[in-house]
Amino acid sequence: MKLQDGRPTDLTGRLPKEIRVYDFLDTLNISYQRVDHEAAMTMEACEEIDQVLGDNTSICKNLFLCNRQATDFYLLLIPGNKPFKTKELSAQIGSSRLSFAKPEFMEQYLDITPGSVSVMGLMNDIEHKVQLLIDEDILKKEYFGCHPCVNTSSLKFKTTDLIERIIPALEHTPQIVTLG
Template identity: 35%
Template sequence: MFYVSNIFQSAPQVFSSVLQEKTYQTLAKLKIAFSRVETDEAITMEDCVIINQKLEMEMVKTLFLCNRQQTKFYLFVTKGDKTFSSKDFSHALGIPRVSFAPEVLMEEMLGTKIGAATVFSALLDQDKQIKIVFDQAVLSQEWYGCSDGTTTGYMKVKTTQIIEDFLNDTNHQPLIIQV
């Protein structure tokens, strides 16, 4: 059975990555409230069903994409149950077709491994190499469910606070598309 802890409103006692620590430090600095759970390692959206039930929200799907030359990078946030189409994404932005970025770049640029891609990686993108792109459908959700930068920590935050407070603090202006 997939383990999901009780709900916490405070940061973990011990951090398992630099990104996870920066995430909770930034949320505290911005006074952004959250609810979080600790879990068994969750990699797929199917793993998130129990997490969604516990936190009473829907987890977003966060994809790390790049062009063929691996010179342009996109962090795409969409609804968890939505199928990704590279063609539709690229068309919406008016760019050549993209694909999933290699795992090594995900670890290097996002500070996460597969299954833990998160908007909080904007904290590590000091040079603004990554364009953060939101599916319009995510913005209609009251709650934003995502990884805390690990595959064993998940949280819910008000969607408006991610868009207006968090991304503003990181100096990332999100692109909003409909796909």
């Protein structure tokens, strides 16, 4: 695994949703690095990838959640080593019991599948059905790491670019949360 600058030169075999992420970042003139790797389905599988991305990079769990009625949907970015407590988050956002949303909602709203959940999927949420939630600790590192809507590559870019340029272009106002 090797960290490379920008989009792949050869797009053969890349899915359209991944290419759309590179197009989106390039349109915004975001400087980013990329590492290609085997499919990473769990945080444990991401450990080697995390080392390539570097210590100054926030590697997060991306949790796709919904309320009990499956009428409100949330994408939570939380540090990979931080435990997720549903009750704590529910109280902060004023939502009744949260649970993991079904994969079909993930595909419907974000055009991503389990194991590939990423903030970049919000570019596909044109109906704005998903509320972005970011744990405050994500913002403390200089760089942010995420998948380009597939779990066979990982991206690294400045956290300031995420907050000041990428999220506004995604047209999703984040809610910052504090989770223990």
